[in-house]
Each structure stands twice: as structure tokens, then as C-alpha cells.
Amino acid sequence: xxxxxxxxxxxxxxxxxxxxxxxxxxxxxxxxxxxxxxxxxxxxxxxxxxxxxxxxxxxxxxxxxxxxxxxxxxxxxxxxxxxxxxxxxxxxxxxxxxxxxxxxxxxxxxxxxxxxxxxxxxxxxxxxxxxxxxxxxxxxxxxxxxxxxxxxxxxxxxxxxxxxxxxxxxxxxxxxxxxxxxxxxxxxxxxxxxxxxxxxxxxxxxxxxxxxxxxxxxxxxxxxxxxxxxxxxxxxxxxxxxxxxxxxxxxxxxxxxxxxxxx
Amino acid sequence: xxxxxxxxxxxxxxxxxxxxxxxxxxxxxxxxxxxxxxxxxxxxxxxxxxxxxxxxxxxxxxxxxxxxxxxxxxxxxxxxxxxxxxxxxxxxxxxxxxxxxxxxxxxxxxxxxxxxxxxxxxxxxxxxxxxxxxxxxxxxxxxxxxxxxxxxxxxxxxxxxxxxxxxxxxxxxxxxxxxxxxxxxxxxxxxxxxxxxxxxxxxxxxxxxxxxxxxxxxxxxxxxxxxxxxxxxxxxxxxxxxxxxxxxxxxxxxxxxxxxxxxxxxxx
Numbered sequence: 001x002x003x004x005x006x007x008x009x010x011x012x013x014x015x016x017x018x019x020x021x022x023x024x025x026x027x028x029x030x031x032x033x034x035x036x037x038x039x040x041x042x043x044x045x046x047x048x049x050x051x052x053x054x055x056x057x058x059x060x061x062x063x064x065x066x067x068x069x070x071x072x073x074x075x076x077x078x079x080x081x082x083x084x085x086x087x088x089x090x091x092x093x094x095x096x097x098x099x100x101x102x103x104x105x106x107x108x109x110x111x112x113x114x115x116x117x118x119x120x121x122x123x124x125x126x127x128x129x130x131x132x133x134x135x136x137x138x139x140x141x142x143x144x145x146x147x148x149x150x151x152x153x154x155x156x157x158x159x160x161x162x163x164x165x166x167x168x169x170x171x172x173x174x175x176x177x178x179x180x181x182x183x184x185x186x187x188x189x190x191x192x193x194x195x196x197x198x199x200x201x202x203x204x205x206x207x208x209x210x211x212x213x214x215x216x217x218x219x220x221x222x223x224x225x226x227x228x229x230x231x232x233x234x235x236x237x238x239x240x241x242x243x244x245x246x247x248x249x250x251x252x253x254x255x256x257x258x259x260x261x262x263x
Numbered sequence: 264x265x266x267x268x269x270x271x272x273x274x275x276x277x278x279x280x281x282x283x284x285x286x287x288x289x290x291x292x293x294x295x296x297x298x299x300x301x302x303x304x305x306x307x308x309x310x311x312x313x314x315x316x317x318x319x320x321x322x323x324x325x326x327x328x329x330x331x332x333x334x335x336x337x338x339x340x341x342x343x344x345x346x347x348x349x350x351x352x353x354x355x356x357x358x359x360x361x362x363x364x365x366x367x368x369x370x371x372x373x374x375x376x377x378x379x380x381x382x383x384x385x386x387x388x389x390x391x392x393x394x395x396x397x398x399x400x401x402x403x404x405x406x407x408x409x410x411x412x413x414x415x416x417x418x419x420x421x422x423x424x425x426x427x428x429x430x431x432x433x434x435x436x437x438x439x440x441x442x443x444x445x446x447x448x449x450x451x452x453x454x455x456x457x458x459x460x461x462x463x464x465x466x467x468x469x470x471x472x473x474x475x476x477x478x479x480x481x482x483x484x485x486x487x488x489x490x491x492x493x494x495x496x497x498x499x500x501x502x503x504x505x506x507x508x509x510x511x512x513x514x515x516x517x518x519x520x521x522x523x524x525x526x527x528x529x530x531x
Contacts, residue, residue: 024438026437026438026439027439027442030439030442030443030446031442033446034442034445034446034449037446037449037450038449041449041450041452041453041458042452044453044458045452045453045458045459048458048459048463048464049306049307049310049459051463051465052314052318052319054310054313054314056306056309056310056313057309057313175288180289180292180293180296181292183292183293183295183296184292184295184296186296187295187296187297187298187299188298188302190298190299190302191302191305194302194306198306198309198310199305199306199309200305200308200309200312203305
């Protein structure tokens with residue numbers, strides 16, 4: 001691994017991808033409209049949930065907005081970086097063009113993960129950051145340490161999302177006919193727009209440990225509003241590392257059993 | 264005339280049934296991915312149990328009945344006609360379809376309807392589990408309400424299908440038709456009642472939303488199934504749905520005629 005070479009590659013690939021997309025500038029307007037409507041809708045839905053002025057799962061309305069902001073940010077991360085790349089893996093395996101990726105003298109996991117950037121969906125990331133900043137600043141409960149920890153936890157959350165998405169994508173090497181397995185995670189991730197404590201009984205356990213949605217949005221949000229729980233912060237980092245290595249191992253295992261299409 | 268139509272319908276349905284059977288695994292994944300109503304069900308039940316058993320007149324059991332019905336209705340009204348039309352126009356595949364002695368909308372309708380038939384087994388399984396998870400959940404009071412719901416949800420599907428089809432016809436003029444159709448899913452959460460029962464909305468917001476087609480796609484059919492509407496109320500819902508359907512049929516006809524004049528197939 002030579003970091004400088006990979007950094008240069010990222011720049012080249014992103015540059016090519018961006019210049020191809022700039023041909024479709026109307027896209028940008030539709031995407032911005034959709035981002036604004038989506039977060040407006042999420043905030044409206046939240047205001048109905050909180051309309052009786054009671055806390056939900058121990059969170060106030062303003063605090064829950066931090067979670068919505070993080071959720072929007074992660075959705076933007078998925079749409080900008082994950083979906084445009086990983087949705088192609090299944091087709092590449094089916095048609096055999098995965099050969100070209102594997103033959104290149106760079107890490108194949110890196111190449112299938114970093115080829116495209118959907119810049120038009122950066123709007124989600126910006127809106128998510130904006131919502132978070134606004135809620136955190138007006139809450140006055142943030143501490144410098146909390147914010148620093150929160151940033152680390154966001155990164156851990158993104159690694160968790162990437163790893164889960166990548167593991168589901170890698171199954172394409174065996175389930176050639178199933179293109180949309182990642183939709184299963186995407187469907188459950190919708191739970192991430194609420195603090196995990198809003199869920200009753202066993203569903204809370206499902207969203208913490210079976211599908212670690214809680215560690216992607218709730219745990220970083222707790223750090224930002226100055227309520228960080230050290231045990232859960234360490235847990236988030238451990239889950240992120242563990243899933244990343246599982247994803248790495250699974251990819252290598254899948255590539256070894258790949259026999260190309262046809263003949 | 265009618266015999267010909269019946270034969271065409273039979274052929275379309277047989278072909279699409281075989282086609283959709285190949286995609287049965289995909290259909291299950293799509294069904295499970297539309298889980299927002301179930302997530303909202305958990306959140307609202309959590310809220311009801313932490314505030315003494317009920318919120319705005321809803322208990323855990325009535326929330327479960329509402330959101331399970333929303334989930335069921337969402338499953339019945341799924342439409343991807345815009346996506347299909349965008350592909351047909353962009354890749355020029357529409358040209359051979361135009362040679363058939365049949366408006367392409369019937370082909371699309373047959374595809375959508377057969378796909379719904381394959382959703383039925385998992386629908387029943389999930390509703391069964393859902394009703395038994397929350398004690399006291401009563402999805403519907405009696406058979407007449409189920410029958411009324413069947414008609415209502417058929418109309419609702421018609422509205423959503425035509426909305427998607429009309430958006431898809433915009434691909435004669437723009438490459439953004441699918442992106443515009445995606446906006447439906449963005450606004451559906453709060454306009455159709457998947458986020459919260461519309462009766463919990465502020466009256467001013469409610470007054471605006473009721474003038475749109477969206478509540479008639481999910482919220483009102485759900486009210487019929489749950490038994491919150493009786494004879495006159497059900498008829499009113501059906502009348503408004505029929506009105507929206509006729510408006511959309513007119514728009515579809517106009518867009519189709521103008522679009523065809525605009526259409527220059529790839530390679531033509």
C-alpha cells in the first residue's frame with residue numbers, strides 16, 4: 001500500500017466522475033429540491049411526534065434534530081459514495097467485466113469502492129451538517145471534548161455503513177440474480193432518524209446489535225449534545241473495526257472463488 | 264371486440280406472470296425494504312406506552328392496526344411505470360411497442376398487477392405476525408370493510424400508477440423523469456400518512472393536504488380497512504378517488520398524444 005499513489009488515484013477517479021456528471025446540470029436542481037423536501041418532511045414528522053411537548057425516549061425535540069441531521073448526513077454519504085460504486089458490482093460479476101477490475105495493479109476493493117462520486121447528492125451531506133450544527137449550537141450543551149468525540153464517532157458510523165453495504169454487495173459473487181440486497185439494510189436504516197431509545201422493547205435491541213443503526217446516528221449525536229457514554233463510544237469504534245475487517249476478509253474470500261462469467 | 268380484448272389480457276398476464284416469477288427473490292427484497300410504516304409503528308407504540316397508554320386517542324393496538332394497514336396499502340400501490348417509460352424512450356425500445364395493436368399502457372398495467380399477485384403470500388405472513396406481536400390489534404372489523412377496502416385500494420393503485428405513468432411520459436421532453444418520480448417517495452412519508460396518522464396533524468396542514476391526491480392513495484383506504492369510516496364516508500372517498508382518476512386519465516391522454524409527436528426514436 002502506497003498512500004500517496006492511492007490518494008492521487010482517488011483525485012483522478014473523482015475528477016473524471018465529476019466532469020462526466022457536470023453534463024447533467026439539471027440533475028442538481030432536482031436533487032437539491034429532493035434533499036430539501038426530504039429533510040423538511042423528516043422535521044415535520046418529528047414535530048408531530050413531539051407535538052405534546054413530552055420527551056421521546058429521553059430526548060427533546062431539539063436534541064432529536066441532531067439525530068435527524070446525522071441521519072441525513074449518512075444518507076448523503078450512501079448516495080454520494082456507496083450507491084454509485086457498489087451498485088455496479090453485481091452487474092460486473094454477472095457480465096464478467098469484474099475481470100478488468102481484478103487485473104489492474106491496484107487493490108480491487110479500493111477500485112470497486114472509489115470509482116465514482118455522485119456529487120449532486122453532496123446536497124444531503126451539507127443539509128445534514130447544517131441541521132446538526134444549528135441544533136447543537138442552539139442547545140448550548142456541547143463541550144469541546146464531546147464535539148471532538150462526536151466527529152470520531154461519525155467516522156466510525158460511516159465505516160460501519162460502508163462495511164455492511166460492502167458485505168451485502170459482495171454476496172453478488174454467489175447470488176448473481178439478486179441485485180438489491182443492500183435495499184434490505186437501507187430499509188432498516190430508516191430507523192436511524194430516531195434516537196434508538198424511542199423504540200420499545202426488543203426492537204431497541206434489534207437496532208443496537210442485530211443491525212447496529214444506533215451506533216451510526218444515536219451514539220455520535222449523544223456525544224454532540226454532551227451526553228457521551230464512554231462504553232457506547234468504545235463499542236461503536238470496536239464494531240466499526242470488526243465490521244471493516246470482516247468486509248475485507250469476505251471480499252478476498254469472494255474474489256478467490258470468482259470464476260468469471262461464461263465458458 | 265370483447266373476445267379480442269380478453270385474449271390480449273390473458274396473453275399479457277401469462278407472459279408477465281412467468282416474467283415476475285423469475286424475479287421472486289427481488290420482489291421479496293423490495294417488499295421488505297419498504298419498512299418505514301413498520302418503523303413508525305414501533306416509534307408510536309413506544310410513545311404511547313411511555314405516556315400512559317395512549318397518544319391523541321391512539322393506543323398501542325390502534326397504532327398497530329393503522330401502521331400495518333399503511334404497510335399493506337403501500338405494498339399494493341407500488342408503481343415503477345416512470346422508470347420503465349424513461350428506459351423505453353431513452354433506449355428507443357418504445358418503437359417496437361408502438362407497432363403492437365395495443366396502447367403500451369396496458370402492457371405496463373399488466374406487469375404491475377401480476378407483480379402485486381406475487382406479493383400476496385408475504386403480505387399475509389407479515390400481517391399475521393404483526394397482528395399477533397401487539398396484543399389486541401384489530402386490523403379490520405368485518406368482511407364488508409375488507410371488500411370496500413379492496414375497491415378503495417384498487418382505485419388508490421390506479422392513482423399512484425397514473426401519477427408515475429404521467430411522470431414517465433415527461434421523458435419525451437426531459438431526462439429527469441425518474442428523478443421527478445422519486446420525489447413521490449420523498450413527500451409520501453408525510454403527505455400519505457406513513458409517518459403519522461393524518462388525524463394527529465395540525466388542522467391547518469390537514470386542510471391543505473386533503474386537497475391533494477396523496478391522502479387518497481394511502482390514508483383514506485387505511486381508514487376504510489380499519490373500520491373508521493362507514494357507508495357515506497366510504498362513498499365519499501371512492502368519489503374523490505374516481506375524480507382524481509379521471510383527471511389523471513385525461514392528463515395521461517394529453518401527454519401521450521403530444522409526446523408521440525415529440526418522439527424521435529434512437530436510431531430512427
